[in-house]
Amino acid sequence: MGAKATVLTVVEPAHIFSTNIDQLESAREEYDRHSQQVADRILANAGARARTHGLDCDTTQVTNHEPAKAIVDTAAQRGCDLIAMASHGREGFTAFMVGSVTMKMLAHSETPVLVYR
Structure with a gap:
């Protein structure tokens, strides 16, 4: 390919x-x-x-300090067609308090994101 x-x-x-x-x-x-x-x-x-x-x-x-921003910026700089990443799968209060890099990626990335959980 x-x-x-x-x-x-x-x-x-x-x-x-x-x-x-x-x-x-x-x-x-x-x-x-x-x-x-x-x-x-x-x-x-x-x-x-x-x-x-x-x-x-x-x-x-x-x-x-902002992993999601670093990932989005790197993908844009390198001309990536797809961002593939794993999700820790935190739920409930833990996800709320820790924040979710995956959720930030899905919300802010212009590059398609493939999430493996």
Whole structure:
């Protein structure tokens, strides 16, 4: 088919509240290190799986306070025809309090969104 995929991970910056500046820096550094390791692992696995199926695949990672906006912007910048994403399937009060990246995507994306749940 000649399709090309872009696999994107979005890391939200740390939101840490503390009056102890040493604790704040330590926690932020640990969060950043861990988040980068997780993103690197996800992207490496996705790229490897795509290549085993003969699919041309780019991988990228961005940091943004608004994951849905980052996804929409990346799709627009790269000229994507479709955004495929998984949904955690949170319901009720949890979904209300946590917010839903998937719902924001469906509401704001001009690119079609395929949701796997």
